[in-house]
Amino acid sequence: MRAKATKARAAQGMERRAQRLLAGVADQRGTDRVARLRFPVPAPCGKTPLTGADLSKSYGSLEVFAGVDAAVDRGARIVVLGLNGAGKTTLLRLLAGLEQPDTGQVMPGHGLRLGYYAQEHETLDTSRSVLDNMRSAAPDLPEAEVRRILGSFLFSGDAVDKPAAVLSGGEKTRLALALLVVSGANVLLLDEPTNNLDPASRAEILTALRRYKGAIVLVTHDEGAVEALQPQRVILLPDGVEDSWSEGLSDLVALA
């Protein structure tokens, strides 16, 4: 229509609008670069790969919690809720075997393969590079595959040689999640895994949570993460009440 004098103005206007729309599309494609994240295919395991029974923990005179039970069945979906300082991270560290309980015990079941995502990323070896962290998590994986997975977590080129110490919060989160992906874990202990992430990366994590077939024990203040998890059970801290999940508890998530 540009050739016709009477229509030329409208045509130019339409063209400008089309350009603006196309620019928007290009931006969206850009965000497609975020990790296409899949948690691992869980290795086979027994009916209850992990059990915590009568767990108590104190630091000096501070009793964090007492008498907490956590039975993690194969494929179970458990959410852990509580205010700051209620002991959520402590419970996960006990279940991960990184700390010993004062009472009770943590019993690994048949075939347990644990994946632990630490809130403060202390599972990363900060003195070593991104690539070396992945190599030690999956020593048998071919180098090309390790690099491919790192690429899907947006570490490409020289970025894989950065020491983990210099990574940003979001980059540390991505690396810690990449380590889980190569782990073959059948029980994931996830401590606030959606913190620090931009919206597109967070959406990827939520999709991965939804699809993962193994068991998940999730600590979160993120209502979207709970919705994606579709929990069956809930553990409320510091009381340690373990119960079936009910939708009424959703309101607690952001508060807790």
Ligand SMILES: Nc1ncnc2c1ncn2[C@@H]1O[C@H](COP(=O)(O)OP(=O)(O)OP(=O)(O)O)[C@@H](O)[C@H]1O
């Ligand atoms: N190594 C430690 N020495 C002394 N006190 C500790 C230690 N680890 C944790 N605590 C204390 O135990 C309590 C529970 O801490 P924890 O990190 O488990 O809380 P949380 O529920 O994960 O909190 P948040 O929501 O802030 O992550 C806190 O009061 C904390 O200060």
Ligand SMILES: [Mg+2]
């Ligand atoms: Mg915590």
